[in-house]
């Protein structure tokens with residue numbers, strides 16, 4: 137069974153979809169949820185599912201290094217197979233990422249490599265593209281640039297604004313992230329030396 141640690145900062149709706157799918161199919165176990173915000177709704181979701189939580193608030197630390205060292209301690213106590221970023225809003229250092237080769241995965245709300253960074257939904261509308269979506273990818277030091285694991289797309293309709301589009305994408309994200317975890321658990325996706333292999 138895959139051992140997972142999930143890092144969040146906010147609502148945790150992706151976390152919820154992972155909790156629900158993992159409980160249903162029993163292919164992975166979420167052993168800890170770490171949030172850099174005490175008031176993240178995702179913490180309540182984890183507690184409701186009886187998953188242990190760590191609140192490690194970046195603003196309590198004078199340096200990023202100290203902040204990340206405490207995250208590393210919380211993760212290494214678990215020795216997870218994968219560390220899933222699910223709406224975790226801090227940029228991780230190169231040192232942190234190098235500490236977990238082939239293990240840190242992120243979900244980003246765009247069809248990468250389009251729209252790296254923030255405000256992806258509004259930017260997609262402003263750009264006039266007809267499709268938008270989400271990407272699950274391996275984390276490397278360059279932001280939102282790691283090898284792509286799996287993607288979904290949704291059509292942008294003339295009536296969409298950033299809010300409706302975000303909801304459309306999020307609904308698909310809730311399918312995408314659990315699908316990737318299942319594929320990792322089944323061995324249909326493997327990650328070695330920074331390369332993603334899909335069967």
Ligand code: GRF
Pocket residue numbers: 144145146147148149150151178222223224243244245270306309
């Ligand atoms: C999602 O859109 C995810 O792609 C992005 O942040 C959002 C998190 O939403 N990285 P939630 O906290 O999972 O509800």
